[in-house]
Amino acid sequence: MSDMISIRNLNKVYKTGSVEVHALKNVSLEIKHGEFIAIMGHSGSGKSTLMNILGCLDRPTSGEYLLEGIDIKDQSQDELSLIRNKKIGFVFQAFNLIPRINVLKNVELPMIYAKTKVSQRRKRAVELLEKVGLGERTEHLPNELSGGQKQRVAIARALANNPPIILADEPTGNLDTQSSEEIMEIFKELNREGSSVILVTHEPDIAEYADRVILFKDGCIIEDRQKEGALK
Ligand SMILES: Nc1ncnc2c1ncn2[C@@H]1O[C@H](COP(=O)(O)OP(=O)(O)O)[C@@H](O)[C@H]1O
Ligand SMILES: [Mg+2]
Numbered sequence: 001m002s003d004m005i006s007i008r009n010l011n012k013v014y015k016t017g018s019v020e021v022h023a024l025k026n027v028s029l030e031i032k033h034g035e036f037i038a039i040m041g042h043s044g045s046g047k048s049t050l051m052n053i054l055g056c057l058d059r060p061t062s063g064e065y066l067l068e069g070i071d072i073k074d075q076s077q078d079e080l081s082l083i084r085n086k087k088i089g090f091v092f093q094a095f096n097l098i099p100r101i102n103v104l105k106n107v108e109l110p111m112i113y114a115k116t117k118v119s120q121r122r123k124r125a126v127e128l129l130e131k132v133g134l135g136e137r138t139e140h141l142p143n144e145l146s147g148g149q150k151q152r153v154a155i156a157r158a159l160a161n162n163p164p165i166i167l168a169d170e171p172t173g174n175l176d177t178q179s180s181e182e183i184m185e186i187f188k189e190l191n192r193e194g195s196s197v198i199l200v201t202h203e204p205d206i207a208e209y210a211d212r213v214i215l216f217k218d219g220c221i222i223e224d225r226q227k228e229g230a231l232k
Contacts, residue, residue: 003066004165004196005031005054010063012049012219023049024060025219031198033164036191038207039200041216047200050216051169054198055088056080068164085113089158091168091199095150097142103129103153104138110160121160128156132186148179155186159195166190168199172206184209 012024023046031037039047052058053065056072065072067083075083090096097106104125111121129135132152134145142150151171158166168187172180180203188209191197199210207213215223 003030004033004035004068005029006064006066007053008064010050010053010060010065012046012053012058013061023219024053026063027219027221029214029221029224031196033196034191034194035196035198036188036209036211037198038210038213039198039216040202040204040207040213043202045216046219047216048169049219051167051198051200055090055167056084085110086161087163087165089155089160089163089166091151091154091158091166091171093170093173095142095147095154095174097150097153097157099142101141102138103134103140103142103145106142106153107156107160110157114161116161124160125156128159129153131159132156146179147175148182151175151179151183152186155183155190159190164194164196166195166197166199168197170200170202172201172203180206 007027007029010024010027011022014021014023027050039050041047053060059073067087070083072080098109104122107125107128108121111124126135126138129138132155134149134152134156137145137149142153145153166187172183175183184206187197187199201207212224212226214221
């Protein structure tokens with residue numbers, strides 16, 4: 001498998017007034033296509049900071065990030081938006097659905113940005129909602145759904161443009177055990193179908209679904225463990 005993500009000596013320093021927080025310290029990491037990775041670590045250890053950089057939502061203070069061979073620091077904001085839209089599907093703990101538009105429209109949104117034809121994007125949104133078991137709920141508003149259902153909509157939306165990479169920051173953090181398991185089964189299935197999945201979790205049960213577990217502490221990787229038999 002080829003390298004999908006390569007980061008070298010990545011640092012992120014947040015400056016708030018006179019206070020500096022060194023959130024990532026010389027982090028280096030290689031991730032290949034088709035991996036299923038869980039990122040673990042205490043609150044404040046830098047997990048979300050890394051995810052935001054991997055997803056091109058934020059830039060590192062120093063260090064190198066190559067995404068499918070593209071050096072992120074050479075890209076303009078517009079180019080980064082395009083990369084995000086095509087290559088990355090995001091799933092967040094708080095779902096981040098748009099409350100005033102129905103489920104179908106929420107899933108269509110990334111395809112609107114990608115300028116997909118109306119008929120095509122509607123068809124794809126329905127297919128994706130069927131895939132996550134919500135084919136009957138296309139007309140519902142987000143607040144008419146349970147937490148688990150909202151997260152399934154968010155996954156369908158993340159898949160809209162068929163991105164090779166899915167980034168999920170504590171996707172089960174607001175869900176009960178059963179919904180969490182259902183959501184993890186969906187990620188597992190997507191990974192089997194070829195998507196690369198990188199997810200942040202506090203919970204060992206959730207990390208069990210991944211093939212590789214990376215542990216953060218104070219902005220550093222302190223453990224990077226490939227599960228036995230998981231080498232692809
Ligand atoms: N936008 C920000 N501005 C200033 N400090 C931040 C910001 N985001 C995160 N931090 C700080 O960076 C550190 C790492 O945060 P974060 O990556 O969110 O950790 P985690 O996701 O592991 O809980 C924390 O000390 C946090 O307070
Ligand atoms: Mg976080």
